[in-house]
Amino acid sequence: MTTSQTDKTYIWHPYTQHQTAAEATSIVKGDGIKLFTEDGAEIWDMISSWWVNLHGHAHPKIAKAIGDQAMELEHVIFADFTHKPAARLSKRLVDLMPAPLNRVFFSDNGSTSVEVGLKMALKYWHNKGETKRLRFLSFEGGYHGDTFGAMSVGKWGDLFNPYLAAIHSQVDLIPFPETWIGDTDVEQREADALAKLDTFITEYQDEYAALIVEPLMQGAAGMRFCRPEFLQKMQARLAAANILTIYDEVSTGFGRTGKMFAFETAGTVPDIICLSKGITGGFMPLAATICHEKIFAEFLGDSFDKAFTHGHSYTANLLGCAAANASLDVFEEEKTLEKITEIASWHQENLKRFINHPALETVRTLGVISAMNLKASDAGYMSAKGAKIKAFCLEKGILVRPLGNCIYLLPPYCVTRAQLDTTYDVLFEALDL
Numbered sequence: 001m002t003t004s005q006t007d008k009t010y011i012w013h014p015y016t017q018h019q020t021a022a023e024a025t026s027i028v029k030g031d032g033i034k035l036f037t038e039d040g041a042e043i044w045d046m047i048s049s050w051w052v053n054l055h056g057h058a059h060p061k062i063a064k065a066i067g068d069q070a071m072e073l074e075h076v077i078f079a080d081f082t083h084k085p086a087a088r089l090s091k092r093l094v095d096l097m098p099a100p101l102n103r104v105f106f107s108d109n110g111s112t113s114v115e116v117g118l119k120m121a122l123k124y125w126h127n128k129g130e131t132k133r134l135r136f137l138s139f140e141g142g143y144h145g146d147t148f149g150a151m152s153v154g155k156w157g158d159l160f161n162p163y164l165a166a167i168h169s170q171v172d173l174i175p176f177p178e179t180w181i182g183d184t185d186v187e188q189r190e191a192d193a194l195a196k197l198d199t200f201i202t203e204y205q206d207e208y209a210a211l212i213v214e215p216l217m218q219g220a221a222g223m224r225f226c227r228p229e230f231l232q233k234m235q236a237r238l239a240a241a242n243i244l245t246i247y248d249e250v251s252t253g254f255g256r257t258g259k260m261f262a263f264e265t266a267g268t269v270p271d272i273i274c275l276s277k278g279i280t281g282g283f284m285p286l287a288a289t290i291c292h293e294k295i296f297a298e299f300l301g302d303s304f305d306k307a308f309t310h311g312h313s314y315t316a317n318l319l320g321c322a323a324a325n326a327s328l329d330v331f332e333e334e335k336t337l338e339k340i341t342e343i344a345s346w347h348q349e350n351l352k353r354f355i356n357h358p359a360l361e362t363v364r365t366l367g368v369i370s371a372m373n374l375k376a377s378d379a380g381y382m383s384a385k386g387a388k389i390k391a392f393c394l395e396k397g398i399l400v401r402p403l404g405n406c407i408y409l410l411p412p413y414c415v416t417r418a419q420l421d422t423t424y425d426v427l428f429e430a431l432d433l
């Protein structure tokens with residue numbers, strides 16, 4: 001049997017309808033933006049493998065760091081024990097954070113980093129004696145992961161898991177004031193969102209533990225961008241109302257929106273930041289939830305009951321920490337943030353001919369991400385036209401994965417101008433399908 005046939009017999013894939021899905025393509029090698037199939041075909045990964053890859057596939061520096069670490073020590077229990085890669089990584093992450101965010105809790109993936117953030121917020125208030133604070137604020141279209149807590153603050157229960165409506169009851173949703181090139185109504189949309197926030201705060205102020213938001217960009221909802229001005233006004237209201245803010249930077253972190261983190265562009269300081277996806281350069285599953293010192297302080301006490309009762313078997317895995325440190329080294333050695341600025345300008349130039357294209361509704365770009373919404377009568381996650389464009393691009397050796405009627409590019413930072421231009425040519429052709 002081929003790999004794909006064995007896979008089809010035994011494996012259950014994520015977000016896949018196996019009754020109708022084609023056999024999965026077996027990938028045997030990666031190099032930069034290139035993936036190679038078992039049959040020798042070359043595919044350009046223009047979505048960074050679900051937004052995790054940063055510097056290209058099989059980057060030798062990160063690969064070597066993992067290999068070297070594995071020969072020394074692969075993993076060790078992280079209660080009562082520690083190790084240099086975790087200590088070094090936590091210091092480096094804290095140095096990249098706003099000053100009061102200086103305590104790092106490690107876990108394994110984006111969803112767990114969100115669970116950790118939500119639980120930190122809940123127990124923070126509990127430890128302070130404010131035991132009524134069990135509600136959360138979040139955004140329509142927000143996506144925070146697929147575990148229960150993360151699902152409950154996301155707005156995806158209705159679409160993917162209709163049976164979960166009940167667990168949404170303690171979460172109040174604010175409209176996300178998305179914007180795009182040529183948008184003239186953004187201020188009205190922001191005012192409406194803030195008005196909704198004000199209404200919720202008036203009604204439930206003393207019941208909220210925290211607000212959770214994907215800052216500047218909702219990823220899974222279809223690369224929807226908002227303005228820094230909105231986050232600033234939102235933050236001011238939350239601070240005045242004494243409600244914690246959690247920034248889910250799982251997808252925006254590590255350069256995607258142009259700066260290292262979205263909070264830098266936003267010019268705001270949340271209380272908790274969740275990181276994963278790109279943290280290891282896309283090599284190992286690892287996550288970090290970083291909190292304000294005032295939160296950590298509330299968990300201290302003479303007895304265990306105030307402690308944070310959370311942990312995972314692979315907390316602060318050594319290979320993950322080694323990969324993350326190597327990825328941060330690459331940022332310095334390859335001047336990655338400068339490269340990101342270049343990629344952003346290539347997007348802007350290429351998008352010019354897409355703006356006002358009759359097949360498109362909206363066009364937008366931020367950092368290394370560009371996105372366009374098809375005028376599709378069947379908009380939404382299961383859009384048929386999006387699927388057609390995906391198949392067309394794959395035939396030309398380019399991997400895109402539309403989110404419904406939203407076609408987006410999110411290439412690894414090693415992409416060349418020529419590769420990106422070629423990709424845009426293929427997309428332009430695909431719009432006429």
Ligand SMILES: *Cc1c(COP(=O)(O)O)cnc(C)c1O
Pocket residue numbers: 109110111112114143144145146214219220248249250251252276277
């Ligand atoms: C992908 C994602 C998550 C979940 O991360 P996983 O590693 O897939 O569990 C959470 N939040 C955001 C914003 C994401 O994009």
